[in-house]
Amino acid sequence: MSVLTQYFNTKHNTAPFSQIKIEDYVPAFQEGIALAKAEIDAIVNNPDAPTFENTIVAMDYSGDILDRLSSIFFNLNSAETNDEMQKIAQEVSPWLSEFGNDIRLNAELFARVKAVYDQKESLNLNPEQTTLLDKKYKSFSRNGANLPEDKKNQLREIDKELSKLSLQFGENVLAETNNFELHLTDEKDLSGLPEGTIEAARLLAKNQEKEGWIFTLDHPSYVPFLTYADNRELRKKMAIAFGAKGFQKNEFNNEENVLKIAKLRHERANLLGYKTHAHFVLEERMAESPEKVFSFLNDLLAKAKPAAQKEFAELTAFAKELHGIEKLEKWDGAYYSEKLKQQLFNLDDEKLKPYFQLEKVLEGAFTVAKKLYGLTFTEVFDIDKYHEEVTTYEVRDADNNLVSIFYADFFPRKGKRNGAWMTSFKSQYVKDGVNERPHISNVCNFTKPTETKPSLLTFNEVTTLFHEFGHGLHGMLADTVYPSLSGTSVYWDFVELPSQIMENWCYEPEALALFANHYETGEIIPIEYVQKIKESASFQEGLATLRQLSFGLLDMAWHGQDPTNITDLKTFETEQFANTQLYPDVKENAMSTAFSHIFQGGYSSGYYSYKWAEVLDADAFEYFHENGIFNEEIAKKFKDNVLSKGGTEHPMTLYKRFRGQEPKPEALLKRAGLL
Numbered sequence: 001m002s003v004l005t006q007y008f009n010t011k012h013n014t015a016p017f018s019q020i021k022i023e024d025y026v027p028a029f030q031e032g033i034a035l036a037k038a039e040i041d042a043i044v045n046n047p048d049a050p051t052f053e054n055t056i057v058a059m060d061y062s063g064d065i066l067d068r069l070s071s072i073f074f075n076l077n078s079a080e081t082n083d084e085m086q087k088i089a090q091e092v093s094p095w096l097s098e099f100g101n102d103i104r105l106n107a108e109l110f111a112r113v114k115a116v117y118d119q120k121e122s123l124n125l126n127p128e129q130t131t132l133l134d135k136k137y138k139s140f141s142r143n144g145a146n147l148p149e150d151k152k153n154q155l156r157e158i159d160k161e162l163s164k165l166s167l168q169f170g171e172n173v174l175a176e177t178n179n180f181e182l183h184l185t186d187e188k189d190l191s192g193l194p195e196g197t198i199e200a201a202r203l204l205a206k207n208q209e210k211e212g213w214i215f216t217l218d219h220p221s222y223v224p225f226l227t228y229a230d231n232r233e234l235r236k237k238m239a240i241a242f243g244a245k246g247f248q249k250n251e252f253n254n255e256e257n258v259l260k261i262a263k264l265r266h267e268r269a270n271l272l273g274y275k276t277h278a279h280f281v282l283e284e285r286m287a288e289s290p291e292k293v294f295s296f297l298n299d300l301l302a303k304a305k306p307a308a309q310k311e312f313a314e315l316t317a318f319a320k321e322l323h324g325i326e327k328l329e330k331w332d333g334a335y336y337s338e339k340l341k342q343q344l345f346n347l348d349d350e351k352l353k354p355y356f357q358l359e360k361v362l363e364g365a366f367t368v369a370k371k372l373y374g375l376t377f378t379e380v381f382d383i384d385k386y387h388e389e390v391t392t393y394e395v396r397d398a399d400n401n402l403v404s405i406f407y408a409d410f411f412p413r414k415g416k417r418n419g420a421w422m423t424s425f426k427s428q429y430v431k432d433g434v435n436e437r438p439h440i441s442n443v444c445n446f447t448k449p450t451e452t453k454p455s456l457l458t459f460n461e462v463t464t465l466f467h468e469f470g471h472g473l474h475g476m477l478a479d480t481v482y483p484s485l486s487g488t489s490v491y492w493d494f495v496e497l498p499s500q501i502m503e504n505w506c507y508e509p510e511a512l513a514l515f516a517n518h519y520e521t522g523e524i525i526p527i528e529y530v531q532k533i534k535e536s537a538s539f540q541e542g543l544a545t546l547r548q549l550s551f552g553l554l555d556m557a558w559h560g561q562d563p564t565n566i567t568d569l570k571t572f573e574t575e576q577f578a579n580t581q582l583y584p585d586v587k588e589n590a591m592s593t594a595f596s597h598i599f600q601g602g603y604s605s606g607y608y609s610y611k612w613a614e615v616l617d618a619d620a621f622e623y624f625h626e627n628g629i630f631n632e633e634i635a636k637k638f639k640d641n642v643l644s645k646g647g648t649e650h651p652m653t654l655y656k657r658f659r660g661q662e663p664k665p666e667a668l669l670k671r672a673g674l675l
Contacts, residue, residue: 004028004069005035010384012394012405014439015072015425017386022084025073029092032066033099039063040103043112050112052123056136059113060482061431067483068426070096075423079443080386081415105152110145113137128648132482135647138284144272151271158268165261170600172252173593176245177217179252182225182238185212192230197221217242227334239331243589247570254593255569261599262563278560281605286493286612286651290560293608297556300611300665301549301580307542307674312582315340315540330583333543341539347532349458355516355525356462358410358446358455364515365469368505372635373477373643374398377406389413395476404428404476407441410455411448420444420464422471422499428478428486438487440475442468454519459533463503470502471495479644486646492606494651496613497620498643504621507534508629538673543582545672548611550580554591555598555607569593616655618671619663 002024003016010016039062046054073092077085103109116123117137125133140146144155183205184190190198190213200221201213208214215221215238222242229235246254265277274280278290287293312328319325319336328336342348366377376396383392383405393406407425412418421443428438444464449455457465471488474495478487488495505511509530516525557576566572570590577585597603620638627634641658656662669675 036063246593247590278605304545308546353456429483470499474498493609500617541672552608618668622667
C-alpha cells in the first residue's frame, strides 16, 4: 500500500506532505480506484435486500480513500504544481470520469437505489437521511438511468457532442483573444496609462523583439487600457476587437457552436423529461424554476433601471463637460467612470494600503470569528505542510474541542494558479460515533513582503481574504453525518452566502478598528477613509447591476425556452438586450459568441446566482446590522442553521430557520444605494 492509500499516522490525521513522492500518485490512484470499485461491487452483490443502510449509506462512505487522495493531488495541482503533476492530472482525470460513469450507468446498483427510493415514505427517515436518499437517486435519474437503452445511447451521443462543442467554443475564444494585438510605437498614444501597464506592454513588445508597446485582449492589459487611455480612437479599436471575439467571418466564428449547444441542451432536457435546459438545471437550485428566475431578475431590473438611467445621464453630462463628448459609446464608459470616481472620492489604494498589513487583517478575521462563533485560531508548527510559506492553525471552540485544521497560503509563486479559493484536504462527517473534523485551506495571491515593507493589501484584497475565510468557516463549522452533504456541498446559488456575508464586516468601523492599523505608526484608519470606502462601494451600482442583469437575462433567454427557431444570433441578442441597453449597439460585436461562463463553464441557467447570493447576504447581514454586528444570538442562529448544516436540507428551509422569513431584495437595494 502506498502512503497515500492508508490512514495517515500523523497529528489529527493530517496529510503527510513531506512523505509524498511524485511517483506515488499514479499507483495510488490505480489502487484507490480499485478499492472504491470493490466497495461498489460489495454493495451490488450484497445478498440481503436493499436498505437505506446497506445501499445508500454504504455508497456515501465508499471511496473515501480515493476522495482523500484526489483532494490532496488536485489541491496541490492548483497551489503547488509542476510539469510532472500536470502530466499526471491529464493521465488520471479520464480514469476518474470513467469511474464516475461506471457508477452512474451501473444498472444493478441503480436497481438497489431505486428499491430503497420507492419505499421512501415508509422508512421514517430524518431530514438529512431524506436528502441523502433524494440526492443518490437523482444522481442516477438525472443522468438517464431511467431511460430505455436506445434513449440512453442517444443521451451519450448528445453528451459527447456537447463536450466537443464547448471545448471548441473555448478554443475559438482563446484563439481570438491571442490573435489580436495593438502595437503602439508613438509615446503620445500612452497618455493616461498607469506606469505598471506601460511597463507590461513594453515587456510584451520586447519579448516579441519589437519596438514600442503591445496591448492585448487579456484582462490585465485590456481593462487598464479601456479605463485610463486618453486616446479615444484607440479605446474604440480595443473595445470593438474585444466584443468581436467569435463573431468574425473566420474559422474561429462561434455563432454555429452557440446555436448547436443551445439546441442540444434543449434536446437533452426533453429526453430526460424536462421542458427546457433551465427547468433541468434549476430543479437542483434554490430558485427551482425558470419562472422564478425571470421574476427575480425582472423585479431587480425594475428597481435598478431608474438608478442606472440617472447614472448614465450623469456620466454623459460629465463627459460632455470634460471633453465635449456628444454621445457616450461603450469604449467611453470605464474611462469617464474612473475620472468621475476620482473627482468625487479622491481615494486610491496607495492611501489605504498602509492600514492593511496582511498579518493584522488575518488576525482581524480570526477575531471576528471569535466574537461571532467563539473560535480560537492557534498557529501550530508540528503539522506537515506542502510549502514553507503555508501557515497552519488548530481551530478550537469555547470548550477547547478541536473544530478544524486551517491552512493559509497567501503568496504567488511559480507553481500556483491565479486567483483566490477555499478548499479542503479532509471532509467532516460522523462515522462509528466519531465526528471526523475537517482540514480546510484558504489560498490567495497577495503581494509578498519585501526587505523594507510587510505585505500590504489593497482594500479589494482585504474583502477577498474575508470572502475566502467565509467559505472557510462554512467548511470548518460543518457538522453533518454524511460526507457528501457536509460543508460547502450545497446548491450553487447558496454556496456564496457564507463567503459574501463576511465581506460586510470589512465596511464596519467597529470591525475595522480591530485590524486596520497603520503598519508604521499603529494609528487606526481615519474615519473619513472609512466613510469614503463605504460611499465609493455603491458608486454607479445601478449601471453595474443593470449589466449583471442583462447577462443573467441573456443566459435565461438561451436556456429557458425552446431555442430551435433561433436562426440569427445577433438578431436574437438584440431583442434580449432591448430592455437593459443604455449604450448604442455596436454592429460588429456580439456577447454570446464569447460568453464562456454559460457556453463553456458551468453557469448555463445559473448566471443569475451571482445576484441571488447578493440578495441573501445583504438580507442576512441586515439582521446582524439591526441587532449589532457582533450579536452572539444571531451569530449562533447563523452557525446552527447555515454554517454547520451543509446540504442536509433545502437551503430556503435553512435560511428561513435562521432569518424567520424569506430573503427580501430591499436590503441589497439599500446597500447598493438603489432605493
